[in-house]
Amino acid sequence: MDNALFVGLSRQLTLRRELDIVANNIANADTVGFKVESLMVETEPMRPAMTSPGPRPVKFVLDRSVGRDFGQGALRTTGATFDLAIEGEGFFRIGGAEGELFTRDGRFTMDPQGRLTTQGGLPVLDDGGGEIVIDPERGRVTIAADGTISQGEERVGRVGVVDFQELAVLEKQGDNFYRNTSNAEPQPAAEAKVRQGSLETSNVNPILQITRMMEVTRAYESMAKMMDSAAELSRRSVERMGKVQMQ
Known part of the structure; x- marks a missing residue:
């Protein structure tokens, strides 16, 4: 379960960073010569957080850089x-x-x-x-x-x-x-x-950026729910193991 939480946390961190970038794009939609930016992410294989059955290696999500579209504005x-x-x-x-x-x-x-x-x-x-x-x-x-x-x-x-x-x-x-x-x-x-x-003018398309902000927000919420479910499953597992040992 720890692995699922760590992977989920790594994804949440990149989503928070992407949300900041999208918000900055929207804020600069009227800034002269501004170029729209996007987050570049990649997965990186790492050792599992604990020795347990499951995929090896575990792939974490990492924020690598910010990409910039230098396309012509109007x-x-x-x-x-x-x-x-x-x-x-x-x-x-x-x-x-x-x-x-x-x-x-x-x-x-x-x-x-x-x-x-x-x-x-x-x-x-x-x-x-x-x-x-x-x-x-x-x-x-x-x-x-x-x-x-x-x-x-x-x-x-x-x-x-x-x-x-x-x-x-x-x-x-x-x-x-x-x-x-x-x-x-x-x-x-x-x-x-x-x-x-x-x-x-800026080459930011406000409609696309607002749509992307909604997508990132929903992805963040979904990841939070997944992590809550994993934590709850882990808690229940520990409780059941404790009851079995007491019997």
């Missing part, structure tokens, strides 16, 4: 000069305090020094890794599909859009940023197009 037109969206694969380059960060969230602005920055004040980097500085006195800013920034006839810079051969190297850092956890160098996203005056 583009929403805002008309704002510094709202940018990437059509296709790729990420904007952002200058972080501890190295470069990457994001699909193109809600940019211009700080008092004329730098193109994120809403949190981090600099948006150009294709060479430098900061982008704009002079507001030079007139209207236009950003072409290849990321080239112009004011009138003058080229100011080019928004850096890069991609990775393996997206698994990107680790979530919060605030819609990702960090490169490997030595792999990002490459220019040649096929990507920058859309000025637009933002990429």
Whole structure:
């Protein structure tokens, strides 16, 4: 019986983790550039908790990682000069305090020094890794599909859009940023197009996520009932053995 309880507990732990992930997806359904996540689980054979008749080895359920769907979200037109969206694969380059960060969230602005920055004040980097500085006195800013920034006839810079051969190297850092956890160098996203005056919406499908939340909740409840039944059966077995010995 102990084995059934331990296996059930391992499954409950993964279901709790999955419920948190699904809830986070729903909470970020309206977050610009957010990518839907899912829990990756696997079974791992282990020795039984006690020597008794039954399957060997016992397979426990383990939480291995979080998968992320980097599929394109819909583009929403805002008309704002510094709202940018990437059509296709790729990420904007952002200058972080501890190295470069990457994001699909193109809600940019211009700080008092004329730098193109994120809403949190981090600099948006150009294709060479430098900061982008704009002079507001030079007139209207236009950003072409290849990321080239112009004011009138003058080229100011080019928004850096890069991609990775393996997206698994990107680790979530919060605030819609990702960090490169490997030595792999990002490459220019040649096929990507920058859309000025637009933002990429989340690729979360709220209906699917709410449905999944209901499924996970029911699975958790079913597992709890199974564990209660196993514990009750074990208790009754002990009581009967005690009565037999007393006789």
